[in-house]
Amino acid sequence: MGTGTGMGTTFREILGKKGLVEAMAAHSPLSAMLVAEAGFDAIWASGFELSAMYGVPDVSVVSMTQHLDMTRAMAERSGIPVVADIDTGFGNAINVLYAVEQYERAGAAAIVMEDKSFPKVTSLIAGGRQDMVRIEEFQGKIEAARSVRKDKDFVIVARTEALIAGLGQDEALKRARAYEAAGADMILVHSKQKTPDEIEAFVKAWDGKAPIALVPTAYPQMTVARVKELEKIGLLIWGNHAIRASVGAMRKTFAQIRKDGGIHGVESQIPTVDEVFDLQGMGKVKDDEKRFLR
Numbered sequence: 001m002g003t004g005t006g007m008g009t010t011f012r013e014i015l016g017k018k019g020l021v022e023a024m025a026a027h028s029p030l031s032a033m034l035v036a037e038a039g040f041d042a043i044w045a046s047g048f049e050l051s052a053m054y055g056v057p058d059v060s061v062v063s064m065t066q067h068l069d070m071t072r073a074m075a076e077r078s079g080i081p082v083v084a085d086i087d088t089g090f091g092n093a094i095n096v097l098y099a100v101e102q103y104e105r106a107g108a109a110a111i112v113m114e115d116k117s118f119p120k121v122t123s124l125i126a127g128g129r130q131d132m133v134r135i136e137e138f139q140g141k142i143e144a145a146r147s148v149r150k151d152k153d154f155v156i157v158a159r160t161e162a163l164i165a166g167l168g169q170d171e172a173l174k175r176a177r178a179y180e181a182a183g184a185d186m187i188l189v190h191s192k193q194k195t196p197d198e199i200e201a202f203v204k205a206w207d208g209k210a211p212i213a214l215v216p217t218a219y220p221q222m223t224v225a226r227v228k229e230l231e232k233i234g235l236l237i238w239g240n241h242a243i244r245a246s247v248g249a250m251r252k253t254f255a256q257i258r259k260d261g262g263i264h265g266v267e268s269q270i271p272t273v274d275e276v277f278d279l280q281g282m283g284k285v286k287d288d289e290k291r292f293l294r
């Protein structure tokens with residue numbers, strides 16, 4: 001249970017109360033607001049989503065500053081805890097010192113840092129180059145993150161890519177244990193298997209105290225109910241459904257406008273302008289005009 005006053009405390013309180021924090025991906029302040037509106041506990045400030053939003057691959061091309069600025073804006077507009085995907089920590093342990101200080105100051109509740117080498121390659125790509133750093137090196141990065149956080153409730157999640165890199169369960173468990181020993185608050189284990197078997201085997205074998213975080217994009221059979229049965233899971237991340245939903249919705253709408261030769265056909269299919277005004281807070285602008293404009 002949290003003791004501080006920051007968003008890390010809020011995150012820990014949700015975890016304590018519900019036993020599971022359910023985070024949805026977002027890539028913009030508006031999408032983060034929609035995540036909060038839908039009732040999710042937290043925002044996943046996904047590197048994949050932000051890269052896709054910029055139209056570039058998720059291979060350490062988007063800078064820390066771009067991701068940090070978006071994290072800050074999403075935290076401000078959504079009002080719920082943001083779990084920041086800081087990839088590899090943007091370099092070595094020295095870069096991590098700077099990054100974690102900045103993300104905490106930006107209002108993030110947590111950071112997730114992965115044990116791949118910089119520059120990274122997105123995890124779910126078939127045949128991707130998945131180079132890992134040595135265990136000792138990553139322990140140094142976790143210790144750097146711990147040493148620089150101001151609020152001890154700020155959550156440090158260590159992510160192992162051992163299964164993604166095809167190194168097997170023993171290596172994944174060895175790394176997870178080493179990262180917990182270095183002070184990680186949670187362990188994220190990622191898998192691109194099409195079924196939950198690999199992840200469930202890991203979870204059953206996990207003998208640490210740190211809760212586990214999962215991103216079940218590749219194995220959608222993993223529902224909230226199934227996660228709860230696994231008991232050891234503390235954070236469930238729906239990894240990229242905001243950007244994928246956007247791509248689908250925009251493609252469908254644009255294609256229909258092209259086909260119809262006008263916007264008349266889509267009018268009833270998409271949210272009204274008033275709905276967007278509501279999201280922007282135009283009601284308050286009107287009230288404020290009455291109060292303050294003379």
Ligand code: SPV
Pocket residue numbers: 025046047048049058085122123124215217239240
């Ligand atoms: C992300 O959403 O940026 C992630 C999850 O790190 S994945 O893309 O599956 O690696």
Ligand code: MG
Pocket residue numbers: 046047048085087
């Ligand atoms: Mg990522």
